[in-house]
Amino acid sequence: MEQHKEYLQSSEIDFFIRHLFTQVAAVKPEDSIQFSVDYFKRIQSCHHVLGAEYSFIASCKTNRRAFIFCLMETFQTFSSEEEMSTVEYHQIVEMICPDFPRKLITDAGECLSLGLG
DSSP: OHHHHHHHHHTTHHHHHHHHHHHHHHHOOSOHHHHHHHHHHHHHHTGGGTTOOHHHHHTSHHHHHHHHHHHHHHHTTSOTTOOOOHHHHHHHHHHHOTTOOHHHHHHHHHHHHHHHO
16 A cells, blocks of 8 residues: 555655645536546646746646746747846746746856856
């Protein structure tokens, strides 16, 4: 039994099942099965983090990976030669995660400027 529990935790399915139950209880969809299917399709496409709170994104590696995927999708539309301030970068990141901590962006900017300078 412990082996099953460890697998559910390591695969993060327990996290998503708990979150799904919370969402179903909050939304009360007419078709809870279709809602569940759509929920897992969003996870599979990595778009389940769009508009999510930072605490949700930071809560598991699947969410963090999906966030990076969404960032990469967003920044593919920009020229690699286009300069951007940390404030501008943060504004774009906020389109994916509205409460993303500005300090993480400014700290990363400082580390990059130290490495390049």
